[in-house]
Amino acid sequence: MEIFLQQIVNGLVVGSVYALVALGYTMVYGILGLINFAHGDLVMVGALTALQTMMFLMGVAPGMSPIAMLTLSLLVAVPVCMLLAFTMERLAYRPLRNAPRLAPLITAIGVSFLLQTLAMIIWGRNYHTFPQLISTTPIQPIEGVFITPIQITIIIVSALMMAALVLLVTKTKLGRAMRATAENHRVAALMGVDTNMIIALTFVIGAALAAVAGVMFASNYGIAHYGMGFMPGLKAFTAAVLGGIGNLGGAMLGGVVLGLVESFGAGYIEHLTFGFLNSSYQDIFAFIILGLVLIFRPTGLLGERVSDRA
Amino acid sequence: MNELALAVPWLGKRNPQAARWLVIAIAIGAPLVAMMFGRTWVRVLDFALLYILLALGLNLVVGFAGLLDLGYIAFYAVGAYTAAFLASPHFDLHMPIWIVLPLAAFFAAMAGITLGFPVLRLRGDYLAIVTLGFGEIVRIFMNNLNYPINITNGPQGINSLDPIMLFGWDLSRNLQVTEELAVNSLFLYYYFFLACVVGSIIFIQRLQISRVGRAWAAMRDDELAAKAIGINTRNMKLLAFSLGATFGGVSGVLFGTFQGFVSPESFSLMESIAVLTMVVFGGMGNIAGAIVGAIILSALPEILRHLAVPVQQAVFGHVLLDPEVLRMLLLSLAMILMMLLRPAGLIPANAKYSHIRHLKAKGVTE
Numbered sequence: 001m002e003i004f005l006q007q008i009v010n011g012l013v014v015g016s017v018y019a020l021v022a023l024g025y026t027m028v029y030g031i032l033g034l035i036n037f038a039h040g041d042l043v044m045v046g047a048l049t050a051l052q053t054m055m056f057l058m059g060v061a062p063g064m065s066p067i068a069m070l071t072l073s074l075l076v077a078v079p080v081c082m083l084l085a086f087t088m089e090r091l092a093y094r095p096l097r098n099a100p101r102l103a104p105l106i107t108a109i110g111v112s113f114l115l116q117t118l119a120m121i122i123w124g125r126n127y128h129t130f131p132q133l134i135s136t137t138p139i140q141p142i143e144g145v146f147i148t149p150i151q152i153t154i155i156i157v158s159a160l161m162m163a164a165l166v167l168l169v170t171k172t173k174l175g176r177a178m179r180a181t182a183e184n185h186r187v188a189a190l191m192g193v194d195t196n197m198i199i200a201l202t203f204v205i206g207a208a209l210a211a212v213a214g215v216m217f218a219s220n221y222g223i224a225h226y227g228m229g230f231m232p233g234l235k236a237f238t239a240a241v242l243g244g245i246g247n248l249g250g251a252m253l254g255g256v257v258l259g260l261v262e263s264f265g266a267g268y269i270e271h272l273t274f275g276f277l278n279s280s281y282q283d284i285f286a287f288i289i290l291g292l293v294l295i296f297r298p299t300g301l302l303g304e305r306v307s308d309r310a
Numbered sequence: 311m312n313e314l315a316l317a318v319p320w321l322g323k324r325n326p327q328a329a330r331w332l333v334i335a336i337a338i339g340a341p342l343v344a345m346m347f348g349r350t351w352v353r354v355l356d357f358a359l360l361y362i363l364l365a366l367g368l369n370l371v372v373g374f375a376g377l378l379d380l381g382y383i384a385f386y387a388v389g390a391y392t393a394a395f396l397a398s399p400h401f402d403l404h405m406p407i408w409i410v411l412p413l414a415a416f417f418a419a420m421a422g423i424t425l426g427f428p429v430l431r432l433r434g435d436y437l438a439i440v441t442l443g444f445g446e447i448v449r450i451f452m453n454n455l456n457y458p459i460n461i462t463n464g465p466q467g468i469n470s471l472d473p474i475m476l477f478g479w480d481l482s483r484n485l486q487v488t489e490e491l492a493v494n495s496l497f498l499y500y501y502f503f504l505a506c507v508v509g510s511i512i513f514i515q516r517l518q519i520s521r522v523g524r525a526w527a528a529m530r531d532d533e534l535a536a537k538a539i540g541i542n543t544r545n546m547k548l549l550a551f552s553l554g555a556t557f558g559g560v561s562g563v564l565f566g567t568f569q570g571f572v573s574p575e576s577f578s579l580m581e582s583i584a585v586l587t588m589v590v591f592g593g594m595g596n597i598a599g600a601i602v603g604a605i606i607l608s609a610l611p612e613i614l615r616h617l618a619v620p621v622q623q624a625v626f627g628h629v630l631l632d633p634e635v636l637r638m639l640l641l642s643l644a645m646i647l648m649m650l651l652r653p654a655g656l657i658p659a660n661a662k663y664s665h666i667r668h669l670k671a672k673g674v675t676e
Contacts, residue, residue, distance in 0.1 A: 035438075035439060092646055092650070105435050109586075109645060110643070110645030110646040110649070111642070113645070114642035116638070117635060117642055120638070121631060121639075234439070234443075234446075237439060276458060278454075278457070280450075280454045283446065287440075288447075291429070294440060295431070298431075
């Protein structure tokens with residue numbers, strides 16, 4: 001029972017990070033029908049930029065409080081990622097908007113590898129220790145179940161950001177323009193929506209979420225390196241598909257479900273396969289889920305879109 | 311051959327006959343020229359031929375049938391590991407190449423069908439990401455199947471694979487012609503691989519103009535219409551996956567036995583992307599494109615490796631970008647810029663029904 005509860009806690013923490021990243025995927029997919037492979041790498045850029053900022057701050061003002069330092073580094077990392085996403089959209093994706101659909105997909109893979117390479121050039125290939133500014137000493141709310149303050153922060157921050165995003169999309173004028181563009185570009189443009197700007201903004205908002213997710217992801221594990229974004233990116237995409245791509249609620253639900261499946265899978269796989277497989281197989285769950293969802297329920301848990309878009 | 315000859319700059323269109331002889335001369339003479347610069351360059355050429363085989367196989371799947379496969383390297387891995395299991399001290403089996411090669415081709419084809427069946431309904435980007443997942447799953451298993459029963463030897467990989475023996479003739483030994491004159495084993499491998507590539511080219515050319523090839527083209531250009539005129543798209547897709555995989559498997563065997571060593575590291579996502587970039591860069595759906603793409607993108611990093619390090623040392627005093635970084639940079643830029651500037655590739659496919667310009671003009675977006 002304690003293991004069960006513990007896995008729920010772990011699953012929720014990882015799941016909420018996946019959900020944040022998945023939102024970016026799902027928004028871009030909803031509006032352009034493009035899998036932005038490079039979205040996962042924005043997570044990495046966010047984390048490493050924040051790390052760089054923290055290093056700088058520690059040098060300049062060693063006595064600064066951890067919360068202030070974290071906030072300041074987020075204030076640097078988020079705009080950097082937003083700018084990067086804006087540039088990406090403008091230079092790589094916009095010219096290909098009317099190209100055959102294979103072209104933007106291949107470009108997206110290229111952009112993803114380009115970001116990783118650039119990060120490798122700037123920050124090297126090593127794993128960097130990410131300062132754990134929020135305590136990682138576990139507390140026990142229930143006997144035998146451990147949760148760290150950073151994990152609580154992750155859950156709260158993700159929940160707040162998701163709520164803000166939902167409000168933005170459902171209540172504001174900008175959100176309405178986004179939904180209209182996702183529905184139909186040309187009609188939206190005829191109604192006076194600057195669709196180019198809306199698409200760029202979608203990328204930028206997604207990037208902001210990814211940057212925050214990156215910082216939280218790195219502070220949870222205490223490490224950061226150039227390749228750290230790719231796998232979570234793929235998993236976030238899986239989460240988006242699982243929830244029903246193009247659907248904000250679906251992305252959040254998918255993220256949490258995927259996080260839970262993964263942590264239960266990693267926790268119980270050894271018993272289920274009589275010790276033949278172990279927790280090093282953790283990464284296969286996302287891909288298996290992805291395959292199963294696409295085969296049996298291509299619309300995902302909450303989605304209505306058809307999967308046959310190609 | 312014709313496609314390749316036509317692609318020769320300045321000569322191909324004007325005098326295809328001469329261009330053809332030129333291509334043949336280059337193919338035969340390349341290792342002799344490379345040898346003048348050192349043995350490593352012959353090795354680079356050997357690897358380039360392996361990449362050509364891989365690119366030709368992936369081109370069947372992506373270029374001919376229009377199925378974007380990002381897990382292609384998994385089939386390469388199946389081939390290489392089959393060779394490692396059947397012909398190495400690891401399980402102490404030493405089967406001859408004539409058994410290993412067909413078996414590996416068979417296993418790879420089976421893997422192709424295993425992947426193909428569940429994803430038959432998927433197209434485009436969904437297909438891409440599921441195949442990517444398949445490749446990753448295969449890699450995770452290769453990496454971890456050393457416990458509790460040691461099958462793949464985990465991340466360490468499997469050592470000392472048996473070399474290729476053709477009719478009692480060991481390709482890994484230098485061929486002693488006379489007392490002083492010996493043909494280096496790298497040359498033997500080169501010509502053996504070249505024979506495989508030429509065989510594949512002839513096979514693929516026949517395939518392209520066959521019913522199957524035309525059915526693939528129809529399916530790629532418009533799946534619904536293809537179905538409507540009676541093409542069994544399910545079988546055609548499975549055939550594309552399994553045939554492409556067979557090529558991957560065969561090149562995997564060649565790679566494993568040539569290198570004498572296999573480990574999961576050689577079969578990462580990066581390699582899948584690299585092969586895809588070769589196909590895209592050269593021109594999808596086009597034999598010459600796949601070959602030219604494979605040669606350029608496998609040789610260029612090696613050339614950079616030998617140029618960039620000394621140049622950087624001379625200019626900056628130390629190495630800023632190491633060769634592996636340069637390779638990644640090159641591949642990613644090739645993908646992005648190619649799509650932006652020349653989406654049909656270096657050598658656009660010139661079959662009437664597959665020309666990207668015709669499709670664009672008709673407003674077909676797939």
